[in-house]
Amino acid sequence: MRAGERAHTKPSAAAPVGTGVAFENVSVSFPGQADHPPIQALDGVSLEVPERQFVSLIGPSGCGKSTLLRVISDIVEPSEGAARIDGRAPRAARLAREIGFVFQDPALLEWRRVLENVALPLELAGVATREREERSRELLVLVGLTGFEAAWPRQLSGGMRQRAAIARALATRPRVLLMDEPFGALDQITRDRLNMELVRITEATQATVLFVTHSIREAVLLSDRVVVMSPRPGRIVSVIDVDLPRPRSLATRDDPRYIELIKAGAAELEKGYSHHDE
Amino acid sequence: MTSSLRESHASSTESWPARAWPLIWPPLATALIAGIVWEAVTVIFAIPAYFIPSPSRIWEAFWGAPGTLLWHAGITLLEAVIGCLIGSFLGALLGTAFAYWRLLSRGLLPFVIASNTIPVVAIAPIIILWFGHGIESKIAVTTFLCFFPLALNMMKGLQSYDRVIMDVFHVAAATPLQRFFKMRLPSALPYIFVGTKINVSFSVIGAIVAEFVQADRGLGFVIMTTYRTLNMPRLWAALIISALIGLTFFAIVSLIERFVIPWHSSMRTET
Numbered sequence: 001m002r003a004g005e006r007a008h009t010k011p012s013a014a015a016p017v018g019t020g021v022a023f024e025n026v027s028v029s030f031p032g033q034a035d036h037p038p039i040q041a042l043d044g045v046s047l048e049v050p051e052r053q054f055v056s057l058i059g060p061s062g063c064g065k066s067t068l069l070r071v072i073s074d075i076v077e078p079s080e081g082a083a084r085i086d087g088r089a090p091r092a093a094r095l096a097r098e099i100g101f102v103f104q105d106p107a108l109l110e111w112r113r114v115l116e117n118v119a120l121p122l123e124l125a126g127v128a129t130r131e132r133e134e135r136s137r138e139l140l141v142l143v144g145l146t147g148f149e150a151a152w153p154r155q156l157s158g159g160m161r162q163r164a165a166i167a168r169a170l171a172t173r174p175r176v177l178l179m180d181e182p183f184g185a186l187d188q189i190t191r192d193r194l195n196m197e198l199v200r201i202t203e204a205t206q207a208t209v210l211f212v213t214h215s216i217r218e219a220v221l222l223s224d225r226v227v228v229m230s231p232r233p234g235r236i237v238s239v240i241d242v243d244l245p246r247p248r249s250l251a252t253r254d255d256p257r258y259i260e261l262i263k264a265g266a267a268e269l270e271k272g273y274s275h276h277d278e
Numbered sequence: 279m280t281s282s283l284r285e286s287h288a289s290s291t292e293s294w295p296a297r298a299w300p301l302i303w304p305p306l307a308t309a310l311i312a313g314i315v316w317e318a319v320t321v322i323f324a325i326p327a328y329f330i331p332s333p334s335r336i337w338e339a340f341w342g343a344p345g346t347l348l349w350h351a352g353i354t355l356l357e358a359v360i361g362c363l364i365g366s367f368l369g370a371l372l373g374t375a376f377a378y379w380r381l382l383s384r385g386l387l388p389f390v391i392a393s394n395t396i397p398v399v400a401i402a403p404i405i406i407l408w409f410g411h412g413i414e415s416k417i418a419v420t421t422f423l424c425f426f427p428l429a430l431n432m433m434k435g436l437q438s439y440d441r442v443i444m445d446v447f448h449v450a451a452a453t454p455l456q457r458f459f460k461m462r463l464p465s466a467l468p469y470i471f472v473g474t475k476i477n478v479s480f481s482v483i484g485a486i487v488a489e490f491v492q493a494d495r496g497l498g499f500v501i502m503t504t505y506r507t508l509n510m511p512r513l514w515a516a517l518i519i520s521a522l523i524g525l526t527f528f529a530i531v532s533l534i535e536r537f538v539i540p541w542h543s544s545m546r547t548e549t
């Protein structure tokens with residue numbers, strides 16, 4: 001329902017059934033250190049994200065948020081269960097270049113100028129020089145980095161680097177955009193600004209978004225749904241539907257419903273912390 | 279923001295003599311002052327020329343036979359350059375194999391390290407025995423010396439890539455070849471230059487040491503023969519030429535480095 005709400009703000013055909021991102025009973029365990037037992041990073045996680053929905057993942061450190069993104073992007077293989085993108089294995093989607101990933105660290109290539117950094121995924125996909133340059137310039141406009149095409153990454157501020165990383169993740173027009181605490185290292189004002197730009201960008205790109213954050217405010221402000229997780233073992237505690245009107249703006253924060261949802265989210269988050277006190 | 283960026287670009291597009299001058303005049307001044315003090319000391323204390331020749335005596339010795347000295351220097355330079363190129367290339371190949379093939383590096387690295395601790399004067403006679411009395415054996419000694427620094431730095435460099443960047447390449451479905459050329463090799467470049475800079479100094483040492491052991495030409499040969507006849511000003515002249523060769527070599531590599539990795543933090547121009 002929420003997805004439908006969001007869909008009518010964007011021109012596109014109705015999504016066929018079974019599209020989007022799905023986790024089916026996904027478990028991931030990592031071998032423990034020395035004498036310790038294996039670490040159960042994810043334990044039987046099931047989640048369906050319809051196409052073009054924006055879902056935030058929130059929870060205490062170590063609850064498996066990053067692992068979830070790494071499973072869907074084919075970096076980590078689940079020990080049990082399966083992940084699907086439009087009904088296919090993550091590997092197929094990755095090889096079809098349908099996944100964009102923004103990491104907490106912008107991870108720009110310091111030996112490339114900003115424009116070539118943004119163009120990297122296109123270059124790896126064998127797109128012709130002129131075409132990828134054109135597309136990269138478009139993306140730099142989209143993320144507000146016009147004029148910095150020829151700058152070196154080290155000449156950019158943290159926020160600008162993260163914008164470049166977002167542009168790079170969008171280069172191949174991915175169907176799924178994964179963001180792992182992309183604004184974690186930024187100050188509040190910059191973060192607010194980038195949040196609003198993210199609203200604009202994701203509405204323009206039509207991608208399904210999985211967004212990891214430690215801020216319940218950010219999660220509620222941006223998402224259609226907020227998934228609250230708890231650690232040891234990593235599980236989903238609850239899923240909160242965010243029924244705030246779109247398009248979102250900073251004014252959304254004055255909506256009484258926004259405050260309510262944050263309180264509800266915070267309460268669920270509490271549980272995640274107290275559940276497995278050690 | 280844009281304007282400050284433009285400013286930094288403007289300052290880096292200044293004509294090169296203007297930018298190079300602050301780097302050139304201090305060492306020139308040092309050389310000039312040292313030369314004057316040196317000259318004065320040898321004159322004031324009447325130091326015999328075979329003990330410490332004065333700069334003017336060395337200058338005379340050089341101009342006494344500039345052609346032959348430069349010809350010998352050319353031989354040494356040739357040996358050093360070719361040995362440095364071959365050694366660096368082979369070292370880089372092995373370093374690459376080490377970085378990709380752990381079993382190989384485990385099995386072979388200890389011996390490569392061990393071979394590197396052998397003094398070059400000890401290995402030079404053996405290599406000369408193998409490669410004969412010509413220029414080839416001098417090149418071989420230099421190659422031997424230049425092998426290790428690049429093997430080790432290449433290996434370290436190729437392993438120094440950022441894990442998150444590796445994930446970026448993985449998600450973007452990069453091929454192994456793309457990973458090598460667009461990620462691991464660029465990350466290794468700063469290390470490759472460290473190794474190469476070590477090698478340019480080593481190569482001059484290698485060539486001269488090899489000439490000490492056996493040669494009828496080259497700066498090592500000049501140093502050896504002038505020592506026997508106690509023609510010390512000429513020996514010092516040869517010595518200074520060899521130092522200048524090493525310095526020029528190093529400067530060339532540094533210049534190339536500036537063009538190849540302008541993005542690297544070591545290239546930031548501090549004032």
Ligand SMILES: Nc1ncnc2c1ncn2[C@@H]1O[C@H](COP(=O)(O)OP(=O)(O)OP(=O)(O)O)[C@@H](O)[C@H]1O
Pocket residue numbers: 030031039040041059060061062063064065066067068234
């Ligand atoms: N490669 C790995 N090897 C071993 N253990 C791992 C690995 N990756 C993750 N883990 C473990 O899995 C658990 C979940 O990790 P994950 O990084 O997914 O947590 P997270 O929710 O993203 O935490 P944070 O909020 O701190 O980023 C942690 O206990 C972590 O130690």
Ligand SMILES: [Mg+2]
Pocket residue numbers: 065066067180
């Ligand atoms: Mg994480």
